Every structure is written in C-alpha cells, then in structure tokens.
Amino acid sequence: MxxxxxxxxxxxxxxxxxxxxxxxxxxxxxxxxxxxxxxxxxxxxxxxxxxxxxxxxxxxxxxxxxxxxxxxxxxxxxxxxxxxxxxxxxxARLAQLRAPRPELIRDEGDLSRTLEVVWEQAGAPSLREIKDRSENPLALPVSSAARIVKRDAIPADEQQPQAFLTGCGVPPERHTP
Structure with a gap:
C-alpha cells in the first residue's frame, strides 16, 4: 500500500x-x-x-x-x-472582454471580439483541439484558427466560423447567420 x-x-x-x-x-x-x-x-x-x-x-x-x-x-x-x-x-480573461450579442454584430471588429469571447468561454482550447472538434477540419486549418483567436483575421468564408464555433463546443443550432 x-x-x-x-x-x-x-x-x-x-x-x-x-x-x-x-x-x-x-x-x-x-x-x-x-x-x-x-x-x-x-x-x-x-x-x-x-x-x-x-x-x-x-x-x-x-x-x-x-x-x-x-x-x-x-x-x-x-x-x-x-x-x-x-x-x-x-x-481570468472573460471579465475584461466585451463583445456584442451575436445578433448585434455590425462589423468585423464586433465579429472578431465575439469569436474571442466564444473561445475564452470554451476554456481557450488549443488550436489543434478546435480543428479536431470542428467536424470539418479542412475548413479550419490551425493557422487560420490562430489568426482568428489572435484577432488578426476574421473567418475567410461561411464554413470557417461554423467550424470554429463547433470546435469551441457551440452546438450548430446556436450558430447564428
């Protein structure tokens, strides 16, 4: 023992x-x-x-x-x-972040901040984990996920935000247009 x-x-x-x-x-x-x-x-x-x-x-x-x-x-x-x-x-980053509700996103800056909040709410999973859990890994290369998380870029097409949200644990029925 x-x-x-x-x-x-x-x-x-x-x-x-x-x-x-x-x-x-x-x-x-x-x-x-x-x-x-x-x-x-x-x-x-x-x-x-x-x-x-x-x-x-x-x-x-x-x-x-x-x-x-x-x-x-x-x-x-x-x-x-x-x-x-x-x-x-x-x-301890969520309290410092401010982003509009998804239905109130009006520009690229709002979208970028909202995706950062989603990532932080998911526990800031690794970029590889986001890609692996995205259900569409070809739509979201790790390099693209990195640029989204760092707010250096926004998703390039309609598939990327869906893959990013799914990879962060947001169920498809909660994805907004």
Missing amino acids: GRSEKPVDHSRPARGRLAEHLRGWRHSAGMTYETLSRRTGLSPATLKRAASGGAVPRRTTVEAYVEGCGGGQEAVRAADELWRQTRVEER
Missing part, C-alpha cells in the same frame, strides 16, 4: 473542484494510479498531477482519466465542463 495523497490544492476553487472530481472517480473505481495508467496510456505522474489541484491538466488527460475509471459519455461531459470552468478561472 502506497502513501496517502497530499490534500488537494484549493487555492483556485475550480481547479480544486476538478481535482476532487477526478480523485472521486479513481476512489470509486478502487484503482491505483498504476492501474489507471495502464488503462489510459498516461503515466502515473501525469494522472497524479491532474488530481492534485496544483495545475490545470489537459482536457484529453481529464477525459482519459474519467474514461479509465469507467465513466461514460455523460461523466466525460461533466468532467469537460469542470475542466472548462477551471481554464476560464485560470486565464
């Missing part, structure tokens, strides 16, 4: 909630980090860090952790939401 874990770091509340959530899954599954490591393909050290509350783990690590403990799609979605809240808290 190994040493007991250090207490979760709750200096950032959302990070602490995510860590407690992950630990809860592992304890419920009755697994050691070594067993979970074999199931997920992630190192025990990565899994321990994810459940420490000391830093925000990658979304893919959170998803693999929950799946490795036997969690299904709903459990992964719940963990993704905790991850998103943690990233938003960690980055």
Whole structure:
C-alpha cells in the first residue's frame, strides 16, 4: 500500500473542484494510479498531477482519466465542463472582454471580439483541439484558427466560423447567420 495523497490544492476553487472530481472517480473505481495508467496510456505522474489541484491538466488527460475509471459519455461531459470552468478561472480573461450579442454584430471588429469571447468561454482550447472538434477540419486549418483567436483575421468564408464555433463546443443550432 502506497502513501496517502497530499490534500488537494484549493487555492483556485475550480481547479480544486476538478481535482476532487477526478480523485472521486479513481476512489470509486478502487484503482491505483498504476492501474489507471495502464488503462489510459498516461503515466502515473501525469494522472497524479491532474488530481492534485496544483495545475490545470489537459482536457484529453481529464477525459482519459474519467474514461479509465469507467465513466461514460455523460461523466466525460461533466468532467469537460469542470475542466472548462477551471481554464476560464485560470486565464481570468472573460471579465475584461466585451463583445456584442451575436445578433448585434455590425462589423468585423464586433465579429472578431465575439469569436474571442466564444473561445475564452470554451476554456481557450488549443488550436489543434478546435480543428479536431470542428467536424470539418479542412475548413479550419490551425493557422487560420490562430489568426482568428489572435484577432488578426476574421473567418475567410461561411464554413470557417461554423467550424470554429463547433470546435469551441457551440452546438450548430446556436450558430447564428
């Protein structure tokens, strides 16, 4: 039997909630980090860090952790939401951003600010993750996603904003013209 874990770091509340959530899954599954490591393909050290509350783990690590403990799609979605809240808290950018509601976008500047807010609300996922989750990766190269996020460019055609929004977790029925 190994040493007991250090207490979760709750200096950032959302990070602490995510860590407690992950630990809860592992304890419920009755697994050691070594067993979970074999199931997920992630190192025990990565899994321990994810459940420490000391830093925000990658979304893919959170998803693999929950799946490795036997969690299904709903459990992964719940963990993704905790991850998103943690990233938003960690980055602390949303309070500084101002963008109009989608129906009030009147120019390229408004569109650019709105897409930045959408990205931040999604937890500022990596550009590769946006592309992979876009359901149309050919429409949104990583370089285009980078220019959109940095507000250096707006989407080049009608497919790019749809791919960007989908990649940021906005369901198609919420995409506005």
